[in-house]
Amino acid sequence: MKTPMLYIAVFTGSLLLLFQVALILLMVKPGLFLGKGAVAPGAAAVVDTLAAQAKPPAGGQQAAPAASTGISADSVQSLRNQLNSARDLIAQMQAQIKPNVPAPAPDSTQMKLHKEKAKLLESMSPENAAHVLKNMDDDDVKNIIMFVKKRQAGKILAMLEPERAAKIFK
Numbered sequence: 001m002k003t004p005m006l007y008i009a010v011f012t013g014s015l016l017l018l019f020q021v022a023l024i025l026l027m028v029k030p031g032l033f034l035g036k037g038a039v040a041p042g043a044a045a046v047v048d049t050l051a052a053q054a055k056p057p058a059g060g061q062q063a064a065p066a067a068s069t070g071i072s073a074d075s076v077q078s079l080r081n082q083l084n085s086a087r088d089l090i091a092q093m094q095a096q097i098k099p100n101v102p103a104p105a106p107d108s109t110q111m112k113l114h115k116e117k118a119k120l121l122e123s124m125s126p127e128n129a130a131h132v133l134k135n136m137d138d139d140d141v142k143n144i145i146m147f148v149k150k151r152q153a154g155k156i157l158a159m160l161e162p163e164r165a166a167k168i169f170k
Contacts, residue, residue: 114147121148126159145168
């Protein structure tokens with residue numbers, strides 16, 4: 001029964017990510033949600049402040065503080081910190097979601113290809129089969145070796161590096 005919980009977790013994480021993107025877009029492009037020409041409260045000031053800090057004035061002088069916009073440098077730094085922590089949270093959530101997403105089940109054409117490749121491997125010596133498998137992805141090897149006869153599969157796995165054979169065997 002872990003599968004429904006996994007889908008709920010993935011859905012919740014995706015929904016949170018979409019919500020955060022919508023909030024960022026709301027501040028940068030308020031017309032997308034609020035109608036043409038609309039400005040989110042405080043968004044123009046934040047964008048102006050960030051733009052002023054990003055572009056140094058001509059002549060190499062430092063930009064003036066954001067006093068004209070009504071936002072202090074501390075507020076801007078606080079917003080930057082919040083944005084960075086939100087980005088970190090998103091990256092952590094994405095890292096947690098990716099390993100938990102189950103691999104799609106192979107369709108019948110993939111299974112047929114794996115069976116055909118397994119027959120070819122069975123016709124080879126274990127040394128030659130292992131040499132061929134060394135250049136293949138672990139997931140592909142795992143899917144193909146499932147269709148090789150047990151004795152032959154054991155001989156082939158024995159010819160691979162022990163760490164790789166253990167990964168495939170899991």
